[in-house]
Amino acid sequence: MATAKTKQKILKTFLDLLSSHSYDDVSLPLVADTAGVKLSDMRAAFGSKRSLVAAFLEKVDAEVLDERDEDMGDQPARDRLFDVLMNRIDALAAHKEAVRSLRSAAKKDTALALDLNQLETRSQKWMLIAAGIDLSGPKAGLVSQGLAIAFNRVVDVWLDEEDEGMPRTMSKLDKELDNGTSFMKRINRLEGLFQGIGSLLRTAADRRGRSKKTASASDDEVAEPV
Structure with missing residues (x-):
């Protein structure tokens, strides 16, 4: 596990190298070598650029x-x-x-x-x-x-x-x-427009639901022929 101090050192080195090199040229081994840390410490601290x-x-x-x-x-x-x-x-x-x-x-x-x-x-x-x-x-x-x-x-x-x-x-x-x-x-x-549309759709759905319930109740009240 890399320490906070090691991480800070690596990050500072990375930024310093970026200030004078292109991003592509700043490899992880270069950062590790410049920072004076082992590649395993580099891996533990930062796994990628x-x-x-x-x-x-x-x-x-x-x-x-x-x-x-x-x-x-x-x-x-x-x-x-x-x-x-x-x-x-x-x-x-x-x-x-x-x-x-x-x-x-x-x-x-x-x-x-x-x-x-x-x-x-x-x-x-x-x-x-x-x-x-x-x-x-x-x-x-x-x-x-x-x-x-x-x-x-x-x-x-x-x-x-x-x-x-x-x-x-x-x-x-x-x-x-x-x-x-x-x-x-x-x-x-x-x-606001979408909320208004949503409200209208919910109201319409509620009305349809109530209409279906009313129709169902009316059907139940119709007497079956003897």
Whole structure:
């Protein structure tokens, strides 16, 4: 069983290597050799590069969740989410070149792109929770996926921005959240429509059920011919 310290060392080494190598060139043996751990320890800690990527995003999630600003609780949901996602950008900043390497590889590797989307969608569900937006059911998955796509567009701008104040990144995030707000309104309208249709169908089914019972009772009351 690999210790927490060993796992941290391996993950740091992986991210450092990604900052100067392509994703394809960063093999598990290379990570183990560079980290100075046995391959068996590497296997016990992380069984694949995907698990290393997942650990990286979980690390970022944890940093954002730990830094959540409780004073934002009385602010509108959109402002809270903006604050959380900018904190996520800040958490990614120390590994900007590793992020660039991952995204470059994903553009050429469909399987990696799908993995990253799945992991990022899971992360965005936690970003919504951190912003006090706790959704459930199909809506939660739909909104988390939409936010993952929107945040990826923001990251594209961030990767190319040199200004430490990040005006372009913040402007892009503003725009994406505006689009997301409109998207949420459409979802809510559709949800209300489906609920209304469901209610009508249930009412119709109840009426049919009552009609059948009434008809059955009437048949029972008809006397059999002698």
